[in-house]
Amino acid sequence: MPIKGMRSLCLRALKAPSFSISGHPSSPSRASQLSPHRSSSESMFEQTVEAATSIIMKWNPDTSSYARVTSLFYSCKSEAKQFLKCVNDLQKAMHLLVSDDSASEKLIQAQNLMQIAMKRLQKEFYQILSMNRAHLDPESVSARSSRASTRSRTSDYEDNGSPDNEIRNAGDSISEVEEVSSIAMADLKSIADCMISCGYAKECVYIYKISRKSIIDEGIYRLGIERISCSQINKMKWDVWDLKIKSWLEAVKISMRKLFHGERILCDHVFYASDSIRESCFADLSREGATLLFSYPELIAKTKNSLAEKMFRVLEMYTAISEHWQEIESIFSFELTSPIRLQALNSLIRLNESVHSLLADFESTIQKDSSKVLVPGGGVHQLTLDTTNYLSLITDFGNVLTDIFADWRRPAKSVLPEPYFDSAVSDDSTAPAISLRIAWLILVLLCKLDVKAKRYKSGSLSYLFLANNLEHVVARVRSSNLQYLLSEEWIAKHEAKVRQFTANYERLAWGQVLASLPENPTAAISSEEAKEYFRKFNSSFEEAYWKQKSCVIPEQKLRDDIKVSITSKLLPVYRQFYDTHGLTFGEEERNRMLFVKFTPEELGNYLSDLFFGAGNSGSSSSSSSLRKHRDRR
Known part of the structure; x- marks a missing residue:
C-alpha cells in the first residue's frame, strides 16, 4: 500500500x-x-x-x-x-x-x-x-550507452533486463568520464527505485524534472532554435532565412543523436521501475523543445517566399526529418509523446506540399517566359541553362523526390502540342512518377524553345538554335542524376531529335553550296562550264560561310559532329571537281584564281573555322584569307 x-x-x-x-x-x-x-x-x-x-x-x-x-x-x-x-x-x-x-x-x-x-x-x-550535470549531459550518456547498452538491437528503448547490467558490462573499455556517468546513473536509479516503492514518486520526479528540463531547453537554445512566427519569417531577408535553416538542419542531427537520444536513455534508466513514470517524465521534459524543433519546417513551408533557392532548403529539411524518422519514432515512442511525432509528420506533409507548389511555380515560370531577345548565333538560351541547372540540382534529392511525387499524375496531352508529347514523355506506366514529372518539365521547356526558335528570320538558324538547346539538355541529363530518372530510351529519342534538327540546319544552310557543284564532279565538261560551276560554288560558299560564321555551337560534340557531317558531304565532291577541272583553263588563263578561289585544303580550313561565334573563331587566318578572296572579286 x-x-x-x-x-x-x-x-x-x-x-x-x-x-x-x-x-x-x-x-x-x-x-x-x-x-x-x-x-x-x-x-x-x-x-x-x-x-x-x-x-x-x-x-x-x-x-x-x-x-x-x-x-x-x-x-x-x-x-x-x-x-x-x-x-x-x-x-x-x-x-x-x-x-x-x-x-x-x-x-x-x-x-x-x-x-x-x-x-x-x-x-x-x-x-x-x-x-554530475557535465557527466550526465545527453552526449556523454549517449556515448556511454553506445558501448554498454543491454537493450534490444531492434529498439534502443526496448527493455531487456535491469539497466544495472549496463554498468557491469561496460568493463574497462569505458573512459573516466563515462565511468563517472555510469556510477551517477546507477545511484540515481537506486534512489528513484527506493522513493517510488515508498510512495514518493511525485517528489522524486519533481526534482528530476527541474534539474533536467533546463538541460534540454539550454541545448535547444544553443542549437539556434527559437520561437518564431510565420510573419517574422516572411519579413526576413533570404541570407538570414538561409542561415536559420542551416542551423535547423544541424540541430536535427545533434538533437536526435545526442540531446533527446541521451535524455531518453537517462530517463529510462533512472525510472526503470515504472513505465508510466518514465513515460510521463520524458514527455514533460521533451515536449516543449521537440515540438519547437519540429514545428520550424512547417513554418518555412508556409512562407510566401518562392525563390528557387527555397526548393533546395525545403528538400534538405524534408530529407533531415525522413532520414531521422526511425529515431524520431524510437525516441518519442511513448503515447504521451505522440504529439511530437505528429508535429514531425505534419512538417513532412507541409514540406511535401511546398515542393509540389514550388515545382509548379517553376513550371509556370518556364511557360510565362516572355523574353524576345534572340540568342546571337543560335546558341543556348538562358532559359535552357536555368532550367537544366535547376533540374540537375534537385535530382540530387532523387530518393526524396521519388517519395514526394509518388502520386503525381501528368496533365492531359491537350495542354501541350501533340508532336512533342509522344517523344518527350514516356507512356511506360512502370516509370516512377518523379521521372514523368521531370520529363514533363523538360517538355514544357522544349515547347517554349520551339516558340522562341520561330523568331529567327533564318530557317537554318532556327534549327541550329533548337539543336543547340536540345543538345545542352541531353548533355546535362547524361552528366547528372537526371540520367537515372530519365531512361536511356528517353535520351536516345532526344538524341535522334537533335540529329533531325542538325540535318534540317545543314540542308537549309549548306544545301545551295552542295547544289552548286555538278552531280557527277568527274564528268567531262567544257572550260566555260567549269568556270561557271566554280563561280557558282565560290559565290554560294562565301555567302554561306559568312552567314554561318557568326553561328555558335557551344557543345563540342555537336560542333564536331556538324563539321564532320558538312565536310563529309561537301569536301569529297569539291575535291573531285577541283582535281578534274581545276587546271583545265589553259596556260593563257594567267589569273586562274579568278575562277578557282579555294583549294580543297583551304576549304577544309574554312569549315573547321565555323561555329565558334563572332570574335571567337577557331582559326582567324581562315577568315582573313577569305576576306582577301572576296576583296579580289
Missing part, C-alpha cells in the same frame, strides 16, 4: 474511539488476544525500526551538522547501500504492520522515520543530478 494511504490510515486509527492517543488498546482484553505470531511480527518490526533509526538519523540534516555538509552517496558508497536497504526494509515492515495493527504507535514512529529518510534521499538525488 502506498505510504500516503498509510498516513490516512494512521490518522483514522488515532481518532478511532477504541484506541487511546498513545496507540495502545483501550480494552485489557485486546492485549490478551495477541497471538504468538503477532508478537513475533512486532519484534521483527522493532528490530527493523531500530536498524533504520540508527542510519537514518545519522544522515538527518536537521539534527546533524555532518549530515548537512556531507553527501551520503559520495562519502561512503557501502553506507549508502545500507541506507537504501534499511529504508526498503522499513517500508516492507510498515506494510506488514498496517495490515495487523494500523493504529500502532510504532507505525507512526516508522512513518516519521520514513519522512526523514525521504527528505535525505531527495537531497542526495538533487546533489547527484547537480554535481
Whole structure:
C-alpha cells in the first residue's frame, strides 16, 4: 500500500474511539488476544525500526551538522547501500504492520522515520543530478550507452533486463568520464527505485524534472532554435532565412543523436521501475523543445517566399526529418509523446506540399517566359541553362523526390502540342512518377524553345538554335542524376531529335553550296562550264560561310559532329571537281584564281573555322584569307 494511504490510515486509527492517543488498546482484553505470531511480527518490526533509526538519523540534516555538509552517496558508497536497504526494509515492515495493527504507535514512529529518510534521499538525488550535470549531459550518456547498452538491437528503448547490467558490462573499455556517468546513473536509479516503492514518486520526479528540463531547453537554445512566427519569417531577408535553416538542419542531427537520444536513455534508466513514470517524465521534459524543433519546417513551408533557392532548403529539411524518422519514432515512442511525432509528420506533409507548389511555380515560370531577345548565333538560351541547372540540382534529392511525387499524375496531352508529347514523355506506366514529372518539365521547356526558335528570320538558324538547346539538355541529363530518372530510351529519342534538327540546319544552310557543284564532279565538261560551276560554288560558299560564321555551337560534340557531317558531304565532291577541272583553263588563263578561289585544303580550313561565334573563331587566318578572296572579286 502506498505510504500516503498509510498516513490516512494512521490518522483514522488515532481518532478511532477504541484506541487511546498513545496507540495502545483501550480494552485489557485486546492485549490478551495477541497471538504468538503477532508478537513475533512486532519484534521483527522493532528490530527493523531500530536498524533504520540508527542510519537514518545519522544522515538527518536537521539534527546533524555532518549530515548537512556531507553527501551520503559520495562519502561512503557501502553506507549508502545500507541506507537504501534499511529504508526498503522499513517500508516492507510498515506494510506488514498496517495490515495487523494500523493504529500502532510504532507505525507512526516508522512513518516519521520514513519522512526523514525521504527528505535525505531527495537531497542526495538533487546533489547527484547537480554535481554530475557535465557527466550526465545527453552526449556523454549517449556515448556511454553506445558501448554498454543491454537493450534490444531492434529498439534502443526496448527493455531487456535491469539497466544495472549496463554498468557491469561496460568493463574497462569505458573512459573516466563515462565511468563517472555510469556510477551517477546507477545511484540515481537506486534512489528513484527506493522513493517510488515508498510512495514518493511525485517528489522524486519533481526534482528530476527541474534539474533536467533546463538541460534540454539550454541545448535547444544553443542549437539556434527559437520561437518564431510565420510573419517574422516572411519579413526576413533570404541570407538570414538561409542561415536559420542551416542551423535547423544541424540541430536535427545533434538533437536526435545526442540531446533527446541521451535524455531518453537517462530517463529510462533512472525510472526503470515504472513505465508510466518514465513515460510521463520524458514527455514533460521533451515536449516543449521537440515540438519547437519540429514545428520550424512547417513554418518555412508556409512562407510566401518562392525563390528557387527555397526548393533546395525545403528538400534538405524534408530529407533531415525522413532520414531521422526511425529515431524520431524510437525516441518519442511513448503515447504521451505522440504529439511530437505528429508535429514531425505534419512538417513532412507541409514540406511535401511546398515542393509540389514550388515545382509548379517553376513550371509556370518556364511557360510565362516572355523574353524576345534572340540568342546571337543560335546558341543556348538562358532559359535552357536555368532550367537544366535547376533540374540537375534537385535530382540530387532523387530518393526524396521519388517519395514526394509518388502520386503525381501528368496533365492531359491537350495542354501541350501533340508532336512533342509522344517523344518527350514516356507512356511506360512502370516509370516512377518523379521521372514523368521531370520529363514533363523538360517538355514544357522544349515547347517554349520551339516558340522562341520561330523568331529567327533564318530557317537554318532556327534549327541550329533548337539543336543547340536540345543538345545542352541531353548533355546535362547524361552528366547528372537526371540520367537515372530519365531512361536511356528517353535520351536516345532526344538524341535522334537533335540529329533531325542538325540535318534540317545543314540542308537549309549548306544545301545551295552542295547544289552548286555538278552531280557527277568527274564528268567531262567544257572550260566555260567549269568556270561557271566554280563561280557558282565560290559565290554560294562565301555567302554561306559568312552567314554561318557568326553561328555558335557551344557543345563540342555537336560542333564536331556538324563539321564532320558538312565536310563529309561537301569536301569529297569539291575535291573531285577541283582535281578534274581545276587546271583545265589553259596556260593563257594567267589569273586562274579568278575562277578557282579555294583549294580543297583551304576549304577544309574554312569549315573547321565555323561555329565558334563572332570574335571567337577557331582559326582567324581562315577568315582573313577569305576576306582577301572576296576583296579580289
